Amino acid sequence: MDASEVAKHWEANAEAWTRQVRRGRDVFCDALNSPAFFAMLPSVRGLHGLDVGCGEGANTRQLARLGARMVAIDVAPTFIRHAAELEKTEPLGVDYRLADAMALPFEPSSFDFASAFMSLMDMPDPGRALREVSRVLRPGGFLQFSILRPCFAPPHRRVLRSRNGEPRAIELSGYFESTDGRVDRWWFSVLKGKERKSVEPFS
Numbered sequence: 001m002d003a004s005e006v007a008k009h010w011e012a013n014a015e016a017w018t019r020q021v022r023r024g025r026d027v028f029c030d031a032l033n034s035p036a037f038f039a040m041l042p043s044v045r046g047l048h049g050l051d052v053g054c055g056e057g058a059n060t061r062q063l064a065r066l067g068a069r070m071v072a073i074d075v076a077p078t079f080i081r082h083a084a085e086l087e088k089t090e091p092l093g094v095d096y097r098l099a100d101a102m103a104l105p106f107e108p109s110s111f112d113f114a115s116a117f118m119s120l121m122d123m124p125d126p127g128r129a130l131r132e133v134s135r136v137l138r139p140g141g142f143l144q145f146s147i148l149r150p151c152f153a154p155p156h157r158r159v160l161r162s163r164n165g166e167p168r169a170i171e172l173s174g175y176f177e178s179t180d181g182r183v184d185r186w187w188f189s190v191l192k193g194k195e196r197k198s199v200e201p202f203s
């Protein structure tokens with residue numbers, strides 16, 4: 001699947017994703033991933049940073065609140081619009097740009113650090129994105145990223161539960177199968193019943 005097709009899927013997700021994230025529906029990120037990410041992040045005060053695949057910008061804003069001078073990119077225009085809109089109510093000086101992580105529109109050695117929160121695994125060629133990040137980082141700069149553990153995102157994944165509904169194990173298969181071109185459809189896991197039926201799944 002090429003980058004423009006991936007971008008179309010994310011653009012289609014962006015409106016509902018932004019609304020749900022801002023209503024606290026991305027509980028794994030809010031309760032686990034992002035706190036863990038920030039807990040292990042070195043000080044970024046005074047540094048020039050690039051956030052890769054910024055989505056609606058919650059984590060970029062947090063980096064800016066920690067004192068970093070931030071540029072943030074995403075392939076989905078609706079994410080960039082929503083992220084930039086919040087600059088009006090909470091100006092943090094973030095420069096949001098529509099761009100593809102696999103072809104970054106920046107000069108070599110432009111940034112002190114880069115971050116990628118749960119975005120590299122959504123790109124068709126993460127290796128190319130990593131090479132691009134390396135190119136735009138100054139020598140000695142750093143990249144910190146989070147991704148889905150590949151072991152838990154194979155073609156088949158099912159939670160096995162006991163009779164009373166308690167999770168007992170996770171059944172996985174097809175770990176070594178190519179997933180190129182496969183489109184997953186999913187909801188934030190806290191969405192149940194009526195709320196789930198009222199929105200399209202993400203792709």
Ligand SMILES: C[S@@+](CC[C@H](N)C(=O)[O-])C[C@H]1O[C@@H](n2cnc3c(N)ncnc32)[C@H](O)[C@@H]1O
Pocket residue numbers: 003006007010011029052053054055056057058059073074075076079099100101102116117118119120122123124
């Ligand atoms: C799971 S979301 C994470 C968003 C955000 N980092 C967060 O933590 O809320 C993945 C993001 O990667 C972006 N993305 C996917 N492919 C991309 C690419 N080639 N270049 C830049 N961003 C990309 C998507 O548009 C989406 O915003």
